[in-house]
Amino acid sequence: MCLPTWATDRLRRSPGAPPEMPLVTVASDGRRRVVAAADPAALALGIRPGMPLTHARAMLPHLAVRDADPAGDAAALDRLAAWCLRYAPLVAADAPDGIWIDVSGAAHLFGGEAALLADLIGRLADAGLHARAAVADTPGAAHACARFGHETLTVIAPGAHPAAIAALPVAALRLPGEMVAALRRLGLEQVGALAELPRAPLVRRFGPLLAERLDQATGRLFEPIEPLTPREMVAHRLAFVEPLLTADAFGHAIDALLVLVCSRLEAAGEGARRLDLLFERVDGSVQAIRIGTAAPSRAPTHLARLLGERLEAVDPGLGVEAMQLRVTLAETQAHLQSTLALAGDCAAGDSLAPLIDRLENRLGAGSVWRAAPVESDLPERSVAAIPAVGPPPAASWPPALPRPLRLLDPPQPIGVMALLPDHPPAAFTWRGKRHRVRHADGPERIRGEWWRDAAETDAVRDYFAVEDETGSRFWLFRNGDGTDERSGDLTWFLHGVF
């Protein structure tokens, strides 16, 4: 993720924020004062970082100027990176204006990578921070696309990153400015052109850094992220004498870590809502799995089972030399008598939260829900999905109105023989099969909700519950009240099966 205007956004958020005018920060470069960072308004008016302050003042006399504070920016970036732990277990600040987030193994909790990024950028935008983000197979490619891509949010499909960065300028490769200038003098504008050249002359001319950056971006060279650990977090690390390789060994290590972490959570009166397990491999890279719980928990057996289910996502490589368990989100949890917790099965009267956790971790977020009534007459709007944990809905639907068990979405058009305006159909044809109506009930008139949409102001649906000759019951409706053309075009639909 990249924050192109981090320094000025931070100033705007601080107390005593500068007035609403273009803002720049300045730093000393030798004897000159130059612009260090500019906010979007200043950038739009042609102010660029690196420009002398006198030049900028000449262009914009009412420019607001503050002194740059690189140390403060870096510290704040670390705090923001710690906040980003809500998204993924492996996070690191990438000074001066970026944050690495390793989303592998964590995106499922947010419903996919794109949804995770959209949530991240949206929350930052709410806080007044301009952010651009990209997901790719390698940190280098993600870095390049976040800064030089066209969109503020880029998701690059697995394996597509060499093609995605080929069209970007060479500056996207995290090279020093003079090297970029030298490359451009040679006519090498794009990463793709650079990648096609033979390596040896390039390295001789520009040094090994160029080849290294190129390889990091394409994935030929692995680039580890040095993960950040906030100090106040409950975390334990277990280092092993011999590298671990098997799932059984990981299981034992998880049990040992959970005992330590859970006892600390208990002392703090807290329960874990999100746990990260980090595997430090022999080759220096770090892999991570993350689990979430619907209600705060500090039951080692439950958490061990959740972690165990995600173990298959871990590639131990040549072996894991240390494991770290971190509680990235904890909430207060009342003290319970821990003797109640039985190993394995859950006792009667226990809450369903452990089951819901396991199902959501396996099937993805939003797969478990309760249905709550919504005050709407339109059947497709009368039900809302609410979180499975939490207070169950107190009300129910009005019992007087029979509703079908299956609601077809969208309603399916049917051919109907019926007398207007308010007779039930005598017969209808659905999917090529003709149903003769023997009994019918209706019409039940449901009007459009004009307060939602102007197009619904005059809309009317007349619903009929009908039974065919075999006793099967269907819910049909006619668009329109049968007399006024504005209320609908008199087409018939099958909306549900009783």
Add this chain to the structure above:
Amino acid sequence: MNGDHTASLAALRAEMARLERRPGTPPAGTLPLGLPAIDAALPGGGLARGALHEVAGSGAQVEHGTTAALFTAALLARLPGDVLWVLEQRDLHPPALAGVGLTPARVLYVHARKPATVLLVVEEALRHRAIAGVVGEFSGTLGLTASRRLQLAAERSGVIAFLLRRSRSFDAAALLAPSAAMTRWRLATEPSGPPLPHAPEIPGLARPRWRLDLLRCRGGEAHSWIVEAFDATGRGSVLADLGHRPAAPQPRRAA
């Protein structure tokens, strides 16, 4: 003499049930249907709890499984506690379940997406004694092994499990393959009568009528009834006892 036989048969049955049960599992009791004519035909006077029951529709009803789902929901509404309803598609309309007495506060829905996942989720849920029952809507082929797993999981926890068999094709052979379920039901709709029997010319819908086929029952015999559907308070009534019917599908009969 005859009475003696009945008593000793009942004692033998109880002894066999005790032997068949896995050691360490308490008897879970039964869930009566509330219709004496049907409960009398079921061992223990109702559907065994801690067991797997299969419910399917008939004919065109197999696709949507509406009668099967309403029958199951009406039975589960009588048990206290939460019900887990596992779906393959999100086409269930919860107000209909409330209409047979299963209020929204008591149902947890799980979207499993694939038939194999439905079985996994049902088995996982059956380990939790805190729930009243599990319902899985299942459109795949249920093998003997898979059904045996679910039956064992249900026995261990004492939670009742229903598998609603759905299928895109009518009367698919997959629905009749052998399984380890305790009972198998097939529900078909029957034409209902006029809403007011003394005034047949008044239009409207009466209570739905179902034909209830008990196709297979461990410790019992196949049987068929025609019933009036359950209402919001769980009331239903038996309209006709069709007696012992073979399990194979056969031509529809009028009531």
